[in-house]
Amino acid sequence: MTQGKLLYAQSGGVTAVINATAAAVIETARSHGVKVYAARNGILGVLREDLIDTSRESTSAVAALHHTPGGAFGSCRYKLKSPQTDDAEYVRLMEVMKAHDIRWFLYNGGNDSADTALKLSRLGRAYGHEIHCIGVPKTVDNDLTVTDCCPGFGSVARYTALSVREASLDVASMSETSTKVFILEVMGRNAGWIAASAGLAGEDADAPPHVILFPERHFDAKAFLAKVKATVQRVGYCTVVASEGIRDADGTLLSDTGSRDAFGHAQLGGVAPLLAQLVNEKLGMKVHWAVPDYLQRSARHAASATDLMQAQAVGKAAVEYALAGMNAVMPVILRERDTPYRWKIAPAPLARIANREKKMPKSFLTRDGFGITAAARRYLAPLIRGEAATPCGKDGLPLHATLKRVAVAKKLVPWKER
Template sequence: MKNAVYAQSGGVTAVINASAYGAIVAALESRDIGRVFAGVNGIKGILNEELFDLTDEKRSEIERIPYTPGAVFGSCRTKLEKEEDFERLFKVFDAHSVGYFFYNGGNDSMDTAYKIHRKALEMNFPLRVAGVPKTVDNDLLLTDHCPGYGSAAKFTAISIREATRDLKSMYSDSTKVFIMESMGRHAGWLTASAALAGIDQLQGPQIILLPEVAFNQETFLRRVEEVIKADGYCSIVASEALKGSDGNYLSTAGYYDAFGNIQLGNIGQYLERLVRENLKCKVHVALPDYLQRSSRHIASLIDWQEAIEVGAFAVKEVLRGKSGFMVSIDRTCDRPYLKELKCVDLSQVANGTKPLPEDFISEDGFYVSDSFLSYARPLIQGEAPNLFLHGLPIYENMAKVKVRKRL
């Protein structure tokens, strides 16, 4: 009987551990899987033969996994490139009788999962590989949306809604422009979710700056000035990935990760300086950063439930003999919200990016359309349950016993 390995990769989401829970419980309850391991810090830990054995963990602690933020087993941004990396990886799999591998991540992680699947076929190694999707960026191909997005969208909408209320209270003789920077490396899905703040007609941001729309300084300043004249203040949400007409990022941190992705940042400060120097008004900037992707306490119930489901579905499908796939969410109806889970080929997902469609963007490029609101609204519904003690949330406290190394 073969064993299974689950691992987490890339930036976390508020519900990545819900997917971990779904996959782990399904594997533990299967009669076809021996022991269930978790890679310590993703594929990096597996290469180092660092595995947690979850088989004998207390079930009470397993049950706390989906209530926990971060990545309970650790994550990484390690890229598999060298032949010796693959040789080492499969030696570890062989040494621990691993026949099932579940990789929970985004674009780059799906590329890693695909490479491992392809290598297993080349080597005739008996390994079934499944990609479990997650990303707050919501830009994975061949899926309606990604687990993690709904919760980050909910946080974004609530945060800008509250901050805009604050701004409205103070603008008469203080701050007139508030700018919140949003995550989103290549696509504006998360930035766009700020529009949900005005869902019941209370004012949210008046301007949303998306990476799919080339930034024009003069047009932007003119719009801000118009909004201030009309409302007295201007609330803005801007994507960290804003680009100019030349296609280059407006603001970066100046370094790259292991996958060659430029690290973005400081777009808020860039815009703040632009507004302050040209419009001569007080500006405040907020950078949610990790808070935007890890705020488990206000996670979406729909998102949390779906995250559990995709993890369990991945296990179910590999036990049916499938390999080399990512679990996909196929929406069948907006109202009521209905969906189905399917399998899509990893080769068609790896390293791809899904931008915000044109029909989700307003004609002037400074907001989103009603079509986007209809798309995003179901994904933030409900509040995922939390476990609290003495006023603070409580999380898992597993023993996390490491497997004895054999290599």
């Protein structure tokens, strides 16, 4: 076996295909004779020296991860302090990695995770333990820079487009005497990629969704109500898709709950009922609304085959980059052509990705701000193609991985959390 071990950790909100990346990491490392440890509950697991020995998992259990949603080893939202102001956490991380002979660290997450991997890649030698750090892309929001798209997004996009098309058929069938407006709230704090994917549900002007509300555009209640009213008069009903991150003209989030996560981000949710109340009060129409929330990112049964392949590809490439001696890079997806869709994996410096955010190009939004353009459709359509089949049991429900998650024996004093 190659000297040294590889440590894999999941970070932030999970996706329908993040475990496929984990499986690809483990399988690729095994093929090179490298043992893989997984941090239980992300970076917190490293600080706590709570590591899982994946070599104790069977080949079949690891393979089942390819069709299992959630985070198999646990994830977390935890903001590390700046090493310049307080390096205690970084010292601890290096102590844990040195104690367990961790030579490669793969951090599977988004912008903040890329920043953490970048900092660790620079601090290894300073703390007397050289380590190769690779950021592995994952985010349903599709907001990582450099990469053409983010593993996890394609499946959320497919789930969203499917949900809009199916729910709209229901609304249309009842619109004569019942519901006139249906509002679907989707994730998306600052970037409206998920909201945009709803536009794939239909192509002509009268096809749902009839109104999409993006965080890139300030919410104009008057214009919104006029669009809804005109659509109902013309089509008979109106399907609205609203990003949770929409703001008014003053920049205030419509759905800010007041609570904050570990990174200081506002916890969002509840824009759909607010819009429903507005439509009901101002237009007097019956409205139904839905907030799928976690259902969007856990819907492995509706995952995109393209997304699954890309999630597997970045996991495999991350291991190969690490073992080749690369440091402070991320395997990203590069689009070679739209039709037929062609893509490849290439390394990109974490310094170009960490703490940066990719928003929707202006060319992707229609002039009135309520829909997507042909350019957006060309970009989005390939990402939701193909059905990533999930094997089912005799009960008709999907079969998911069952892991042992055997803990690695601890060697250090317990970490005192602050």
